[in-house]
Amino acid sequence: MVIKQELENRVIPLKILLEALETTYGLITNILPPDEVPELEIGVKYIKKIVAEMIEGANEGLPIVGHHFAFQAEYLSCFDIVPVCIEGISYILSCIFPHGVERFNDIISDGFGHPYHTCSSQKSCMGMTLDDLFRFDAIITPTAPCDNTYASYPFFKYKENIPLILPDLPFLHQEKSLHYYGDQIKIALNDLGKVIGQEPDFETMKKHIEIENKVNRHALEIFELKKARPNPVSNLFNAFAAAASIYLAGRNEHLKFYEENLEIAKRRYKRRGRHGEDESEEKMRSIWPYMLIFFSLETLEWLDRSVGMSVLFDIFNYNFSPHIDVKNEEKMWYDMANKGMSFPMMKQSTDFYYPFIEDCVRLAKEYNADNFVFTAHIGCKQFGSVPQILKEALREELGIPMLIIDLDVGDERLTNINIIRDKINIFTQTLM
Amino acid sequence: MSLYDDPFLAISNSITNQYIEEWKNNNEKVIGHYCTYLPEELFHAAGLLPFRIRATNHKEDDLADTYMVRFTCSFVRATLDLALRGGYDFLDGLFISNCCDHARRMYEIFDLKVFSRQEFTQKPPRFYTAVPHVITKEGFEWYKKEVEELKVELEETYRVKITNEALKNSIGVYNENRRLLRELHKLRCLDTPKLSGSEFLQISMANSSVPKEIANRELKRILKKLENSEGKSIKNKKRIMLVGSVVDNINYTNLIEEAGSYIVTDLLCFGNRNILDDVDLASDGESLEEISKRVYYRMSCPRMMDDHSKRLDYLKEQVKIAKVDGIILERINNCDLHGCDNMLFEHEFKESGVPVFSMDRESYQTDTSRLQTRIEAFLEMIK
Numbered sequence: 069m070v071i072k073q074e075l076e077n078r079v080i081p082l083k084i085l086l087e088a089l090e091t092t093y094g095l096i097t098n099i100l101p102p103d104e105v106p107e108l109e110i111g112v113k114y115i116k117k118i119v120a121e122m123i124e125g126a127n128e129g130l131p132i133v134g135h136h137f138a139f140q141a142e143y144l145s146c147f148d149i150v151p152v153c154i155e156g157i158s159y160i161l162s163c164i165f166p167h168g169v170e171r172f173n174d175i176i177s178d179g180f181g182h183p184y185h186t187c188s189s190q191k192s193c194m195g196m197t198l199d200d201l202f203r204f205d206a207i208i209t210p211t212a213p214c215d216n217t218y219a220s221y222p223f224f225k226y227k228e229n230i231p232l233i234l235p236d237l238p239f240l241h242q243e244k245s246l247h248y249y250g251d252q253i254k255i256a257l258n259d260l261g262k263v264i265g266q267e268p269d270f271e272t273m274k275k276h277i278e279i280e281n282k283v284n285r286h287a288l289e290i291f292e293l294k295k296a297r298p299n300p301v302s303n304l305f306n307a308f309a310a311a312a313s314i315y316l317a318g319r320n321e322h323l324k325f326y327e328e329n330l331e332i333a334k335r336r337y338k339r340r341g342r343h344g345e346d347e348s349e350e351k352m353r354s355i356w357p358y359m360l361i362f363f364s365l366e367t368l369e370w371l372d373r374s375v376g377m378s379v380l381f382d383i384f385n386y387n388f389s390p391h392i393d394v395k396n397e398e399k400m401w402y403d404m405a406n407k408g409m410s411f412p413m414m415k416q417s418t419d420f421y422y423p424f425i426e427d428c429v430r431l432a433k434e435y436n437a438d439n440f441v442f443t444a445h446i447g448c449k450q451f452g453s454v455p456q457i458l459k460e461a462l463r464e465e466l467g468i469p470m471l472i473i474d475l476d477v478g479d480e481r482l483t484n485i486n487i488i489r490d491k492i493n494i495f496t497q498t499l500m
Numbered sequence: 501m502s503l504y505d506d507p508f509l510a511i512s513n514s515i516t517n518q519y520i521e522e523w524k525n526n527n528e529k530v531i532g533h534y535c536t537y538l539p540e541e542l543f544h545a546a547g548l549l550p551f552r553i554r555a556t557n558h559k560e561d562d563l564a565d566t567y568m569v570r571f572t573c574s575f576v577r578a579t580l581d582l583a584l585r586g587g588y589d590f591l592d593g594l595f596i597s598n599c600c601d602h603a604r605r606m607y608e609i610f611d612l613k614v615f616s617r618q619e620f621t622q623k624p625p626r627f628y629t630a631v632p633h634v635i636t637k638e639g640f641e642w643y644k645k646e647v648e649e650l651k652v653e654l655e656e657t658y659r660v661k662i663t664n665e666a667l668k669n670s671i672g673v674y675n676e677n678r679r680l681l682r683e684l685h686k687l688r689c690l691d692t693p694k695l696s697g698s699e700f701l702q703i704s705m706a707n708s709s710v711p712k713e714i715a716n717r718e719l720k721r722i723l724k725k726l727e728n729s730e731g732k733s734i735k736n737k738k739r740i741m742l743v744g745s746v747v748d749n750i751n752y753t754n755l756i757e758e759a760g761s762y763i764v765t766d767l768l769c770f771g772n773r774n775i776l777d778d779v780d781l782a783s784d785g786e787s788l789e790e791i792s793k794r795v796y797y798r799m800s801c802p803r804m805m806d807d808h809s810k811r812l813d814y815l816k817e818q819v820k821i822a823k824v825d826g827i828i829l830e831r832i833n834n835c836d837l838h839g840c841d842n843m844l845f846e847h848e849f850k851e852s853g854v855p856v857f858s859m860d861r862e863s864y865q866t867d868t869s870r871l872q873t874r875i876e877a878f879l880e881m882i883k
Contacts, residue, residue: 183839211633215601218805219840239598240630421608449601452572
């Protein structure tokens with residue numbers, strides 16, 4: 069029992085998360101009317117299941133391996149481990165706790181000197197690690213997408229003595245980049261195996277990659293349905309799709325998550341309905357080309373129900389993975405690299421601005437968007453000079469406006485949610 | 501002896517200078533760059549003048565604020581502002597690497613907003629190399645190829661042939677330049693330093709703004725002048741090492757030194773970081789490969805994710821060599837790279853008992869009283 073407790077104590081934030089998810093699930097199923105917020109119920113159901121399995125894995129003594137969200141979790145399925153996404157845990161707890169993860173941000177910022185302007189997606193998990201709530205056996209991260217990654221991750225190695233595996237991801241989108249990064253992924257997985265004392269089982273990894281190939285097809289189908297007016301997909305789906313791409317990656321639950329959400333979207337599409345109180349009314353269609361506000365996911369519901377704004381997609385919902393050919397091993401590493409470099413945020417961060425601007429303009433046309441909302445996150449210096457040029461491109465090419473909101477998407481103290489909602493309200497009034 | 505009135509140091513106070521004008525009058529090209537992760541010898545061998553972009557003494561940033569959100573680096577914002585006001589209209593090209601998120605985006609912003617201004621009859625060419633963020637064998641092979649491709653691009657763009665002979669000559673010029681700067685650096689490490697940290701900074705900035713042949717001539721002249729001079733009296737002054745984000749203005753270093761200290765050493769990119777390593781001329785390797793090796797394996801900045809230990813070892817060594825009394829770790833607000841590297845240094849040096857002070861600042865210093873008080877308090881704290 070003592071040993072089990074000790075093993076479990078390596079992942080205390082997961083235990084906290086599981087309790088929060090169970091409580092939330094209980095409230096959804098017992099209090100909310102049936103089918104009131106189905107995306108929420110589906111998302112919480114599957115993430116809760118996987119988090120419980122992760123804790124079980126920790127109980128069994130499996131190595132705890134931290135990973136960047138941009139190192140695809142299904143690639144880690146070649147090992148028998150508990151994969152913990154550094155950014156994923158920071159932001160899911162920020163979503164689910166009434167006061168977010170401010171306590172952990174303060175532990176690493178005020179207590180250790182981590183700069184206030186460095187990304188909260190890593191900050192919280194660093195705080196948890198410094199507070200001995202996580203005990204990682206190894207951490208793996210690509211050398212991308214941003215300064216925060218190269219700046220913050222060395223803390224784990226140099227302060228916490230955790231082995232840090234660093235597949236190098238080039239900041240250049242060319243054919244040679246895919247070969248290079250493919251090799252880097254392979255080297256990194258072998259290196260990780262040596263650190264945790266396991267031989268990578270690439271046959272198992274292939275099975276999990278194939279699940280993701282299928283997930284991608286469903287994701288594209290949902291994406292296509294969003295072209296309909298009104299948009300049959302709720303705003304909240306976007307947030308859960310992002311969380312699912314981390315927590316459910318490579319698992320059958322990910323497939324089920326998409327199958328169930330696709331079913332809901334199809335039903336709504338057939339009756340030309342949308343999510344919210346007044347199903348018939350979609351007052352505006354908005355693209356959030358960057359991130360959602362993780363510390364206040366309820367704002368997505370507020371947008372759907374009170375403002376009548378469909379958030380067609382955010383950065384985690386308009387980048388689709390290329391198919392990975394697992395039958396040809398040489399091609400597989402290349403395809404895995406392609407997926408890694410096409411992943412949300414990685415694609416935009418490691419390339420020049422031009423394709424990002426082109427994508428935004430194209431998507432606005434294809435999906436009949438009538439406005440953009442750009443969340444300028446304090447951590448994302450790689451996007452610090454894009455909002456204005458995107459705003460100009462949208463105005464000049466399509467005549468549609470863009471609202472820029474400065475904030476920390478994972479910590480409400482930088483910009484209060486009421487101020488954000490006021491800004492959105494004023495912005496939308498000018499559109500009506 | 502003070503170098504205050506020295507004409508070479510005065511070059512650092514402005515952006516352009518007489519040598520640039522002469523260079524341009526001869527129809528020769530100037531290439532702007534932000535970061536020291538570039539194969540300067542290659543540009544030199546192509547007959548181009550690499551000019552390190554800075555914003556010394558530029559106080560405005562409202563034009564740049566339109567294009568860069570408030571969470572970005574005030575140094576890069578100031579350079580962009582200056583460029584939007586015409587301060588960099590003398591550039592014939594721009595070289596960018598993925599050094600940091602703020603500076604690398606100038607590749608697009610210069611294209612869309614600076615070079616598209618009517619002052620440019622046609623857009624100057626831009627060059628980009630992707631530098632790995634780790635130091636590995638595979639990473640070096642990648643970088644070497646990048647530099648080879650850059651060579652071809654420069655040859656095609658400027659219709660020049662970059663020969664091995666020209667590269668060897670450029671390596672000689674640049675190695676000499678770094679050697680001279682190291683000699684100067686040694687003079688500030690002396691028990692009675694012969695030049696101040698501010699003077700060394702001015703020399704380094706001027707050095708990055710003129711053709712290297714002229715710089716070498718001037719550095720030799722200054723060295724000779726200093727070798728015969730008496731050292732500065734540093735009685736009651738503390739010997740400081742300055743570490744962190746780019747410093748391109750002596751207002752900041754003067755603030756530190758006038759508070760009662762000498763900056764006897766540093767790890768800054770307008771300081772020691774870029775002069776410690778030479779290209780190996782004696783090696784049998786191809787010149788271009790040796791140039792790439794120097795850039796890739798040199799004393800890193802925090803953009804290199806796996807090299808913190810090397811930087812720490814260098815600082816520890818400098819504490820001994822330069823008899824450092826205390827370390828000032830500075831970062832420009834929003835500089836994540838130096839902010840986090842400094843965070844680690846702060847704890848590592850506190851553990852070893854070296855007084856250390858971590859501070860944030862903006863690129864152009866306006867709140868001097870606040871900073872002065874903090875610096876004075878730190879210096880008083882050092883026994």
